[in-house]
Amino acid sequence: MSAEEAPIDFDPSYVAGLFDTVGRVRFDISETPQDGYTVRPMLRLSPHQTQLRAAVIGEFLEERGYRYDFIEREYGDEFFRLQRRTDLEDLQSFLDGRSAHLIRELAFVDGVFADQFDFDILDPVDVYRFTVARDELRHGWRPKGRYHVSPDDISDRHDVETDDVETPALPHTELRTGYTVEWIAGVYDGVCRYRASIAEASDYEIGYAMYPIARLHRSGVCPTFVNAFRQFCEDYDLTYGDSSGKNDLQITFTGASNVRRILDVLYPRLLVLAEASEGLVEGILPAFDENVHRDKRGFYDLLREFDRVAELSGGPFRHREYDPEYFADLWRDELDLVDRGTVPSHSGTRPEDELDQFDEVTVPPGAFGTTPRRFRTLVDRVERDPDRVARLKSLYDDRCQLCGTRLASSDGTGYSEVHHLRPLEAPHGGSDVTENMLVLCPNHHVDFDNGVVRVHVDDLSVDHPYDSAVDGDELFVTAEHEPAESALRYHNRTICRLR
Known part of the structure; x- marks a missing residue:
């Protein structure tokens, strides 16, 4: 904001609605050398790759005098992080009676968490109690990433007798009544x-x-x-x-x-x-x-x-399959885009330049009737190694690395498909190696091709906003197969269309 612009006059109810949608209280769980755990809360406010949203959030935080970090990660993952406890308490007071969600998470930090879990080395039973309360607080939502610790993770690792554990009750919080x-x-x-x-x-x-x-x-x-x-x-x-x-x-x-x-x-x-x-x-x-x-x-x-x-x-x-480039290719002549060059074709090359050695064939309109006829065609494909593909599918028992689904073929054997993170075809020029491959079910293979899935390089967490069953989960990999970071980066940067 320039010096000439007046500061924003924030309506408290507006801020409550905005923060109810962009804010989450997160908890960093760390293990100590003695099989204990520490837990530290923080508030994340995510602008969702929108500069104006980041500007509005930032100005409010500055106006309130809150101390924050602005974290920028690869592929547009960015957020404001607030950790100072006095700031969280002040924001809780500001949102009291106005918020329909976030204040409940802040009240948990100030109440149950502060009383029972804060600044202590927690034993496995206590951290199990905490994770159960935390998940109830979130109404089933969970953060992305392999470092998310679930109650089952704790109980399985430490043989916690969960039936004997009394979990803390969540605090009663004054949520807003109705709306403005x-x-x-x-x-x-x-x-x-x-x-x-x-x-x-x-x-x-x-x-x-x-x-x-x-x-x-x-x-x-x-x-x-x-x-x-x-x-x-x-x-x-x-x-x-x-x-x-x-x-x-x-x-x-x-x-x-x-x-x-x-x-x-x-x-x-x-x-x-x-x-x-x-x-x-x-x-x-x-x-x-x-x-x-x-x-x-x-x-x-x-x-x-x-x-x-x-x-x-x-x-x-x-x-969308139907983006401007699609229609530029489909209607190139009618839109007069060839000479004007406003939008390139999908491939970046002209197919006619590569196929000059073939004779042009025109099929007359009457050639296609109700009785099927046969035509001979020539297909130009990249040669792939079928043995390498078969070995990788066998390694995962034909289970999708994204959702775990194992489909069956008509003969009872498993069915899966292999996706190349960096496509083999021009102009991508990917390699036909297992480090560039994933084993997927047909549905998620199409999703990767269409660019609606992103895999974070640092922790293999999955972004798939149109499939809640896998969004936020971790890509499954075995010790014998790990996708190359360069292949994942290429997919996220070049193929993925998520913003």
Whole structure:
């Protein structure tokens, strides 16, 4: 913020909504040489790869005089970290009666944790008690990474008789009752992402339909949080899709009129998404109203503009096959992109340059009828080592390294697929070695190909926001096979589309 700009006048309810969505209390569990454990709490506030969100969070922390570190890790993993206990207590006091979730975690630190676990060397029974209480506090949410310590980890390692262990009761916390529009605006600023949703549509002349979406997703929250946002939608007669659970908010606003309706209520109160929402209201939504996406040029231009807005909200939250490059390749001649060169093809090379030695063949329109005919084709593929692939599949017993699934072939043997982290084909030029391979089920093989999975190099933790069953888990590897860090980095940097 420049010196000429006035500081933000933070509404307390707005801050509560924002922090309810970007904040988590985390606990660092360390083992001592004598089989004891120490536990240290910290608050993480994640801007989710959005500079404006980071700026708003940072300014509030500065205004309150909190001491914090801003941690930046590979591939966009960044967060504010607060550890000073007086700061956590002050924030708890600030959020009292306004928060629908985070204050419960802060109250646990100030209450049960401080009374029973803080600044002590914990024996296995006590750390087991702590992890049970911590997981209950999180409503099933767990952090990413191999260093997450679960109650089962402790009980299995130390033979804890869990039936005899009395776990501490969580403190009663004054959560907010109902909602204010300012709190809703904070939640929206904290977790909403905009994107264009595209699907094949035979009733459209160009073969594709597109519509705007605003999506909110936050897992591991108190029922009060979910119910308050639902009540807001009902009170304002909003049309929305709801896949929420008791402790999981999943709300979607689909279509220009429905996105515009919620912005009519929230836009004057937004800070993080003010610029992105202005782009929607002033340009993109009117373009949808005027059906500019019904022809190829309008569709392509609108999609590129929408991607710029999506970037401001944290990036498209799901990899799409149908991105601007896809339509640039599909409609290159109609869009007049060959000479203008505005968007490169997917491969970065022109197939006609590589295949000049082949004769051009034109199949007449009448060649395809209801009776199937046969055509001979020539396929250019990279040669692979089938024995190496078979040995790697056998090493994992055909189980997916991501989800553990083992599928069966018709003859009863296992079925799995091998994925190359750095693809073998040009322009990637990956190597056909086991360090560049993963054994996967077909579904997760496609997910890796589509770039919706990221594996962190430092701890092999998995980001898969569209598959909660594996999101946050650790990639399974054996002692005989470890993916190369360079291959993982290449996938995360070049193939992965997560923001």
